[in-house]
Amino acid sequence: MSAVSYAGCSDLHVQYPGRDNPTLSGMQVHIQQGEKILLLGPSGSGKSTLLHVLAGLIPDFIQAMMKGDIWGPEQKGVLFQDPESQFCMLTVDEDIAFSLENQQVPPEDMSEMINRVKRQAGIHDLPGDTPIHTLSGGTSQRLAFATILALEPEILFLDEPTAQLDPSGTSNVIDMLRNLPESQTVLIIEHKLEGIIDWMDRVLLINDDGELIADGSPKQIYTEQIHLIDKYGIWKPRLWPYSLEELETLPDTIKPRERKKTSNAIIEMERGKLSLNHYTVWDHVNVSIETGEWVMIMGANGSGKSSYLRALMGLHPLQEGRIQYNFSGSKLETPVKTEMLSNHMGFVFQNPEHQFVTDSVEEEIAFDGQVEQWPAEETAQRVEQLLEEFRLKHLRTANPYTLSTGQKRRLSVASMLLKRHEVLLLDEPTFGQDAKMAKELLDQFEQLYKEGTTIVMTTHDVELAYTYATKLIVFADNQLLFTGDPEVFFAQQTLVQQARLQLPLNMEYKAYQQNKATEQAVFV
Numbered sequence: 324m325s326a327v328s329y330a331g332c333s334d335l336h337v338q339y340p341g342r343d344n345p346t347l348s349g350m351q352v353h354i355q356q357g358e359k360i361l362l363l364g365p366s367g368s369g370k371s372t373l374l375h376v377l378a379g380l381i382p383d384f385i386q387a388m389m390k391g392d393i394w395g396p397e398q399k400g401v402l403f404q405d406p407e408s409q410f411c412m413l414t415v416d417e418d419i420a421f422s423l424e425n426q427q428v429p430p431e432d433m434s435e436m437i438n439r440v441k442r443q444a445g446i447h448d449l450p451g452d453t454p455i456h457t458l459s460g461g462t463s464q465r466l467a468f469a470t471i472l473a474l475e476p477e478i479l480f481l482d483e484p485t486a487q488l489d490p491s492g493t494s495n496v497i498d499m500l501r502n503l504p505e506s507q508t509v510l511i512i513e514h515k516l517e518g519i520i521d522w523m524d525r526v527l528l529i530n531d532d533g534e535l536i537a538d539g540s541p542k543q544i545y546t547e548q549i550h551l552i553d554k555y556g557i558w559k560p561r562l563w564p565y566s567l568e569e570l571e572t573l574p575d576t577i578k579p580r581e582r583k584k585t586s587n588a589i590i591e592m593e594r595g596k597l598s599l600n601h602y603t604v605w606d607h608v609n610v611s612i613e614t615g616e617w618v619m620i621m622g623a624n625g626s627g628k629s630s631y632l633r634a635l636m637g638l639h640p641l642q643e644g645r646i647q648y649n650f651s652g653s654k655l656e657t658p659v660k661t662e663m664l665s666n667h668m669g670f671v672f673q674n675p676e677h678q679f680v681t682d683s684v685e686e687e688i689a690f691d692g693q694v695e696q697w698p699a700e701e702t703a704q705r706v707e708q709l710l711e712e713f714r715l716k717h718l719r720t721a722n723p724y725t726l727s728t729g730q731k732r733r734l735s736v737a738s739m740l741l742k743r744h745e746v747l748l749l750d751e752p753t754f755g756q757d758a759k760m761a762k763e764l765l766d767q768f769e770q771l772y773k774e775g776t777t778i779v780m781t782t783h784d785v786e787l788a789y790t791y792a793t794k795l796i797v798f799a800d801n802q803l804l805f806t807g808d809p810e811v812f813f814a815q816q817t818l819v820q821q822a823r824l825q826l827p828l829n830m831e832y833k834a835y836q837q838n839k840a841t842e843q844a845v846f847v
Contacts, residue, residue, distance in 0.1 A: 328353035329508060330377060330395030330478055337372050337381065337533075338388045339725055343717070346372045347533040350391070354478075359509045359522055361541070364529035365555045365757040366729025367714075370512045371482055373529070374401075377510065378480040400476030404486045404728065404755075406467035415441075415458075415466055416451030422473035436473065444469035445499050456600075464488060464496050479503075481511040483728075486754060489623045489783050491823035494518070514757075516560040520545075530555060556759020561786075561828055587649075589614040589746060589777050590635060594644035597627065597634055604630045608644070608803045610796060614745075617772050618779045619788040619809070622798035623823040628781040629673055631798065632748050635779070636670045637661040650745055669742070673750035673781075675735035676724060684726070684734055685710065685719040691742045705741055712767065713737040714760065728755040736764060740771075747771065749780035753787065765791065789813060789827040797822050 335350035346369040354360060354377075362370045375381045378401045382389050403409060412418040419437045428436060441447045444465045458466065464484060471479070481500075485493040497518040503509065513519050526544040528537035528551060537548045545552065545559070552559065588611045595608035604627040612618055620628045633639040635646065637659060648655040650667040672678050681687045688709050692702035710716040713733040718726065723734055732755050739747065752768075753761040765787070772778055782788055788795060788809055795812050797805040799822045805812050812818060813830050826834060 328394075329356040329358075330354040332373075332377065332394075333392040335373075335376065335391035335393070336389065337369070337376060340386060340388070341721055341725065345533060346387075347376075350533070350535055352377075352527065352535065354395075354508060354510065356508055357506045358524045360511070361519065361523045361526045362510065362512045362529065363526055363544070363552075363557050365531045365557065366733075366755065366760050367727045368529045368531050368555075369533035370529060371727060372533075374480045374482055374510060374512060396477035398475060398477040399480065400471035400474050400478070401480045402464075402467055402471055402482065402484050404483045406463040409467045409470065410455050410463075413454060413456075414451065415446070415449055415453045415455065418455060418466065419470050419473050422470045426474060440469045440472040443472050443499075443502070445495065457602075462492075464492065465499060468496075468499060478508040478510070481509065481513070483512050483514065483755070485513065485515050487624070487751075489823055490785070490825040492624055514558050514755075516558060517562075520560050528552075528555075528557075556757045556762070558758045587614045588612065589649050590779075591647045591649075592634075592644065593647070595634065595641050595646070596643035597630055597639055598642050599630065599639070603801055605798060605801050605803065606643075610803065610806055612777065612779060612794070614649075614777055615772070615775050616777055616793045617768070617791055618777075618794045618796060619792035620779065620781045620796045620798070621783070621785075621788055621822065621824060622804070626798040626822075627801070628798055629750050631796070632670070632750055632779065632781060636668060636748055637664050638670075667744060668746040668748060669739035669744040671735050671739050671747075671749045671752055673754070675731035678735055678738070679723040682722055683720050684715050684723060687723050687734055687738050688715075688741055690738065695742070702741075709737045709740060712763070729757065729760065732756060733760065733764070736767075740767070744776065746777045746779065749778065751781055751783070753782070753784065785813070785825055785827045789830070797824075799823070 331353040333351050335347055336345050337347040338345040350373060352373070362373065364370050372381065372387070375385055376389065376393060377395060378399050380401070381387050410418050411421050416437055419440060420433055423433050423436055437451070438447065441449065446462060446465045446469060449462065455463070455466065485496050488496060493515055500509070501518070501522055511519070520541050523541050526539060526541050527535060528544060528548060530536045537544055537551060539547070590612040592608055592610045596606040597604045620631060622628050630639055634641060637657070638661060640658060646657045648659070648664070648667070653667065655663065679687060681690055685706060689702050689706045692705070710719055713736070715730065715734060715737065718730065723731065726734065732752065736749070736752055753764055756764065768778055792809045795805065795807065795809040796803070797812060797818070804822055805818055813826055816834070819826060825831070
């Protein structure tokens with residue numbers, strides 16, 4: 324690689340305050356103009372830190388000790404996982420205009436430029452006076468992208484732009500990215516690799532010590548360096564580089580879980596209606612969750628999955644209907660205080676920061692034990708076990724807010740496992756995790772499930788839902804679309820399409836085989 328490049332860093336070291344070890348060590352990256360580069364590595368390896376350094380956010384806006392050489396063009400654009408963190412105004416066109424004002428664009432020229440970037444982002448039909456808070460996740464991400472394009476960036480930094488999107492929104496964002504000019508330089512962090520991996524020129528592989536250990540084409544990384552992919556538990560594309568036509572067999576391990584036969588309901592919602600800000604999220608919801616089930620909740624962004632969990636936890640009171648809880652030795656019915664429910668149920672928020680209450684990782688995990696005045700030795704022993712299991716031991720003294728996205732998620736789950744709950748409510752618990760940690764989390768939940776804990780969790784991952792769930796709850800169009808056996812749901816393609824979901828891989832392959840057989844029969 325040439326020493327002269329469009330952007331990059333040399334001998335880069337980054338260490339955050341309060342950390343014993345650097346996040347990045349001796350990093351050397353050279354980026355040529357027009358390259359599309361994917362950053363891969365385990366959770367907490369420093370991918371976002373590298374992106375933030377190259378984007379100029381560290382050390383100017385994010386506090387960290389840094390040494391090394393950094394270079395690149397002045398006009399940079401950064402797209403974060405959470406688009407809401409980038410909005411400054413109340414309506415669509417106002418937010419794009421804000422970017423243009425920063426570019427000192429004359430007011431008379433703004434209208435044409437706003438329309439241009441909206442076309443580029445695929446939201447040209449979206450009225451300019453649309454309130455931003457009413458947008459779906461996918462549309463919000465497109466608007467955030469339009470505000471960045473208005474800055475006319477010479478290089479784009481994208482930090483998991485599809486992480487919080489449903490399959491439909493993910494597909495839309497990928498289409499938007501692939502329509503960028505060939506001359507646009509892009510550095511992206513992403514776990515969802517379908518549609519992205521074959522668009523990349525290069526892949527940079529970072530280990531858990533923050534060191535660059537491989538640099539090559541996607542094909543080179545996923546063939547010559549596959550041992551490193553496996554070692555560090557990095558996600559693999561579902562099929563790449565193959566197509567369904569080239570795939571003759573699928574792993575026998577991809578099988579749906581047998582559903583437990585029980586009629587012992589632990590949570591029952593009857594005629595539930597939830598409205599937020601005068602908007603009906605869903606109505607006429609009747610759902611029964613049996614003791615010991617593993618329930619997955621699915622649906623498009625904005626369909627009401629997280630709101631359903633919050634309603635169960637008493638954080639969103641119903642406008643109509645009721646919820647009945649049949650806990651061991653305690654029967655409760657709405658309205659009921661969240662504090663009473665928390666004696667029986669644990670809740671993991673979609674945004675981990677919403678539940679942090681202490682100044683260190685260790686204290687966060689120990690919090691429930693201290694509140695309930697458990698013996699100090701018992702609490703300390705369990706905390707140590709959870710620190711080890713969730714790969715947080717080296718971060719025990721770190722402030723929870725300084726962790727990476729994946730580390731924050733692991734901490735939020737670990738803090739709910741100190742105390743044994745009858746029901747565990749989890750909002751996207753595998754979000755932001757590398758493949759290895761996602762599997763370890765699922766193994767934790769699997770053990771709790773086998774021990775009788777009722778698990779209720781939201782997810783966009785159809786493979787996860789198909790494999791682990793005993794019951795599937797699907798929301799769409801302000802209503803409960805489906806509740807029941809996951810295999811029954813995914814066998815009905817009209818329902819899958821209405822929910823804006825995709826088929827699990829083996830059912831997609833079955834559908835492909837059936838269509839192929841039908842075509843051959845018609846041809847004969």
